[in-house]
Amino acid sequence: MSQASGSYYLPEPSKWPIIGSIGMFTMLFGFASSLSDKTPIMGEGDLTMMYIGMAIIIFMLFGWFGQVIRESESGAYNSQVDTSFRMGMMWFIFSEVMFFAAFFGALYYIRTLSVPWLGGADNNLATNTFLYDGFVPSWPLNVMPDAAAGGYSVFKETIGAWGIPALNTALLLTSGVTCTLAHWALKKGNRTGLTFWLFATVVLGFVFVGFQAYEYIHAYSIGLKLSSGVYGSTFFMLTGFHGLHVTIGAIMLTVMMFRSMKGHFTDENHFAFEAAAWYWHFVDVVWLGLFIFVYVL
Amino acid sequence: MSTAHAEHEHHGAPSGLLRWVFTTNHKDIGTLYLWFAFAMLLVGGSFAMVIRLELLQPGMQWVDPNFFNSMTTMHGLIMVFGAIMPAFVGLANWLVPMMIGAPDMALPRMNNWSFWILPFAGTMLLSTMFMEGGGPNFGWTFYAPLSTTYAPASTDFFIFAVHMLGFSSIMGSINIIATIMNMRAPGMTLMKMPLFVWTWLITAFLLIAVMPVLAGAVTMMLTDRNFGTSFFDAAGGGDPVLFQHVFWFFGHPEVYIMILPAFGIVSQIIPTFARKRLFGYSSMVYATASIAFLSFIVWAHHMFTVGMPVAGELFFLYATVLIAVPTGVKVFNWVATMWQGSMTFELPMKWALAFVILFTIGGFSGLMLGIAPVDFQYHDTYFVVAHFHYVLVTGALFSIIAAVYYWLPKWTGHMYSESLGNWHFWTSIVFVNITFFPQHFLGLAGMPRRIPDYNAAFADFNFMSSIGAFGFGLAQLLFLALVIKCIKGGEKATDQVWEGAEGLEWEIPSPAPYHTFAEAPEVK
Numbered sequence: 151m152s153q154a155s156g157s158y159y160l161p162e163p164s165k166w167p168i169i170g171s172i173g174m175f176t177m178l179f180g181f182a183s184s185l186s187d188k189t190p191i192m193g194e195g196d197l198t199m200m201y202i203g204m205a206i207i208i209f210m211l212f213g214w215f216g217q218v219i220r221e222s223e224s225g226a227y228n229s230q231v232d233t234s235f236r237m238g239m240m241w242f243i244f245s246e247v248m249f250f251a252a253f254f255g256a257l258y259y260i261r262t263l264s265v266p267w268l269g270g271a272d273n274n275l276a277t278n279t280f281l282y283d284g285f286v287p288s289w290p291l292n293v294m295p296d297a298a299a300g301g302y303s304v305f306k307e308t309i310g311a312w313g314i315p316a317l318n319t320a321l322l323l324t325s326g327v328t329c330t331l332a333h334w335a336l337k338k339g340n341r342t343g344l345t346f347w348l349f350a351t352v353v354l355g356f357v358f359v360g361f362q363a364y365e366y367i368h369a370y371s372i373g374l375k376l377s378s379g380v381y382g383s384t385f386f387m388l389t390g391f392h393g394l395h396v397t398i399g400a401i402m403l404t405v406m407m408f409r410s411m412k413g414h415f416t417d418e419n420h421f422a423f424e425a426a427a428w429y430w431h432f433v434d435v436v437w438l439g440l441f442i443f444v445y446v447l
Numbered sequence: 448m449s450t451a452h453a454e455h456e457h458h459g460a461p462s463g464l465l466r467w468v469f470t471t472n473h474k475d476i477g478t479l480y481l482w483f484a485f486a487m488l489l490v491g492g493s494f495a496m497v498i499r500l501e502l503l504q505p506g507m508q509w510v511d512p513n514f515f516n517s518m519t520t521m522h523g524l525i526m527v528f529g530a531i532m533p534a535f536v537g538l539a540n541w542l543v544p545m546m547i548g549a550p551d552m553a554l555p556r557m558n559n560w561s562f563w564i565l566p567f568a569g570t571m572l573l574s575t576m577f578m579e580g581g582g583p584n585f586g587w588t589f590y591a592p593l594s595t596t597y598a599p600a601s602t603d604f605f606i607f608a609v610h611m612l613g614f615s616s617i618m619g620s621i622n623i624i625a626t627i628m629n630m631r632a633p634g635m636t637l638m639k640m641p642l643f644v645w646t647w648l649i650t651a652f653l654l655i656a657v658m659p660v661l662a663g664a665v666t667m668m669l670t671d672r673n674f675g676t677s678f679f680d681a682a683g684g685g686d687p688v689l690f691q692h693v694f695w696f697f698g699h700p701e702v703y704i705m706i707l708p709a710f711g712i713v714s715q716i717i718p719t720f721a722r723k724r725l726f727g728y729s730s731m732v733y734a735t736a737s738i739a740f741l742s743f744i745v746w747a748h749h750m751f752t753v754g755m756p757v758a759g760e761l762f763f764l765y766a767t768v769l770i771a772v773p774t775g776v777k778v779f780n781w782v783a784t785m786w787q788g789s790m791t792f793e794l795p796m797k798w799a800l801a802f803v804i805l806f807t808i809g810g811f812s813g814l815m816l817g818i819a820p821v822d823f824q825y826h827d828t829y830f831v832v833a834h835f836h837y838v839l840v841t842g843a844l845f846s847i848i849a850a851v852y853y854w855l856p857k858w859t860g861h862m863y864s865e866s867l868g869n870w871h872f873w874t875s876i877v878f879v880n881i882t883f884f885p886q887h888f889l890g891l892a893g894m895p896r897r898i899p900d901y902n903a904a905f906a907d908f909n910f911m912s913s914i915g916a917f918g919f920g921l922a923q924l925l926f927l928a929l930v931i932k933c934i935k936g937g938e939k940a941t942d943q944v945w946e947g948a949e950g951l952e953w954e955i956p957s958p959a960p961y962h963t964f965a966e967a968p969e970v971k
């Protein structure tokens with residue numbers, strides 16, 4: 151314990167946060183810089199600086215989490231520290247919920263209000279007549295209000311709910327079960343069970359991501375693109391951010407699997423595993439919302 | 448206490464520049480936040496000076512219109528995200544652990560990161576000013592399509608700066624909630640917490656709830672600008688008004704994020720100098736929670752003129768004016784606390800009183816703006832500018848200044864210079880009203896906001912406003928001088944500092960030792 155007295159672990163000064171800030175700045179400045187020729191440093195499409203920033207962030211994550219794991223394994227954290235971590239993760243997940251809420255909210259607004267309004271619903275006849283005369287609203291929206299403007303990718307069909315998405319739903323729900331089985335094994339002190347069920351969860355997670363990638367390729371081949379008007383926008387941004395979160399969650403669980411193999415965690419003390427499991431269930435619940443509101447309805 | 452204190456001597460503050468970069472100490476990080484906020488106050492303030500210089504007289508005088516627009520934009524962004532919010536987080540860092548008897552923040556390393564993202568985000572934001580096409584020029588509310596179709600190339604840097612600022616705020620808020628919920632000394636029950644702690648708990652919840660929504664809004668902007676999406680483009684089935692909804696779903700809680708901690712500060716200061724306990728403590732807590740709840744269901748009152756169903760206008764009108772009830776409870780309680788108190792008027796009290804009076808003016812003009820039919824006249828005029836500067840300058844900023852005067856002796860161990868402080872207070876109070884009060888009249892007479900030139904009929908009030916702004920800006924240099932002088936020396940402060948002060952932070956030595964409450968105090 152680094153401080154003289156008291157039982158709450160107070161860490162020594164740390165270099166990791168500033169490294170994280172430098173990495174974040176480099177990554178985001180590099181990305182913004184690559185988006186246009188009018189911006190400094192990187193030419194359009196040149197992502198070198200962004201990749202350097204990402205490398206710095208990955209370095210920081212290994213260093214920072216590594217330090218936390220060493221401190222945890224050395225028994226430096228008491229139950230009060232554990233509670234702080236739990237609260238931290240809970241509120242972080244809440245912030246993620248609100249991030250998705252912004253995109254879900256946009257989807258509901260567009261589907262139930264703004265697209266019908268563009269077609270003249272309620273008292274918006276003038277909007278329709280003067281802006282986009284003859285526009286007939288529909289969902290999925292495939293004939294754009296400004297059909298003449300061009301630039302919008304027209305799709306032949308949308309991704310049906312009962313093919314890959316339904317399969318993916320089953321995969322993710324199953325992975326939620328295997329994740330809980332892993333937790334039960336851990337609490338019973340069954341190390342092999344923990345590793346096995348974690349492995350199963352991670353495999354299911356990555357298979358999900360693989361199917362999503364396959365579905366995206368298919369979508370692009372039938373013309374459903376990010377640039378397919380607002381349907382493509384909401385479809386890809388919602389499922390895309392979800393897929394990103396599945397990937398992050400699967401990486402977290404992979405780390406837990408390796409830690410399990412190294413003999414980390416006890417049946418009482420395994421917050422890192424629980425945090426990853428919470429995150430996984432959160433990702434699961436978001437998917438159910440997506441499945442219903444993006445695919446089925 | 449003294450033996451515990453001696454034990455800490457060899458764990459005092461490390462020296463050198465890297466102390467500040469690597470620190471995990473809540474007091475160091477609080478200090479960093481406060482200095483960063485002050486630096487940003489000067490940067491944002493200098494932009495305001497450019498704006499007022501251009502508006503000193505009708506006609507185009509000094510800057511071109513695009514640069515003027517980017518000045519109003521950057522002024523707003525820097526003041527909101529760079530000055531006011533970090534200043535409150537800095538105060539929370541310094542005070543919350545001391546007030547609840549905690550040894551530090553719950554997650555000290557993450558605390559460091561929350562701060563050290565800010566200078567990088569600020570650099571990213573300010574760097575846009577030097578890029579081809581200039582900096583963001585669409586107002587701090589960055590409405591689409593001004594910020595998408597018609598914006599300069601530098602806007603993508605602005606977007607990522609907002610992402611970083613949001614990330615910092617979310618982590619800082621998680622830390623504050625975990626600290627308050629998990630680190631309180633034995634006996635410090637929720638309903639015994641100082642109000643500053645209560646208001647920050649609720650503010651942190653608001654931040655975690657809405658900063659991600661802002662991140663969503665700027666992400667949609669990013670993809671609309673660069674990757675062909677149509678969220679805010681009606682031609683592709685989207686809607687620019689959607690941007691306003693998403694933005695203000697963040698934006699309205701955001702304005703309460705900037706005022707709830709101010710309520711907390713004032714609720715700490717007034718009882719001290721009235722030498723009475725705060726009147727209606729529990730009603731203050733419930734009022735704060737009510738305001739926070741209502742803040743989520745009033746956002747479209749910023750958009751009354753954009754075209755909404757009448758039912759929507761009415762809902763947002765009624766929900767908005769409802770906020771006057773819990774706010775009225777607060778103002779009533781402050782006044783009732785002073786009623787028959789043994790009042791003295793040290794500088795923190797002067798600022799707090801100025802807050803109560805001038806913030807209330809801003810509140811009333813807000814009430815006027817909240818009434819949809821009359822808002823059709825006020826919308827996007829200088830009346831709005833006057834309103835939000837009364838709540839943000841004489842509200843939020845004044846409370847921050849009051850807090851600095853109140854706790855500065857605890858931080859530095861010295862009393863500040865009373866005469867310099869009086870100069871600062873009186874010049875500020877006179878000039879701030881000269882600056883912003885005439886803007887009500889300009890707005891009512893129809894002068895639109897965010898324009899570099901105006902009808903000659905508005906000349907006199909604009910001249911007054913500009914003179915006031917220059918004076919108010921210069922007056923803040925007195926504040927800087929006072930703080931530096933107080934750090935360097937001055938009359939030794941006692942532990943309690945103020946005769947009527949109550950709370951754990953007044954029971955530890957002045958200046959507060961580097962580590963406090965390693966052993967949790969018992970709160971009765």
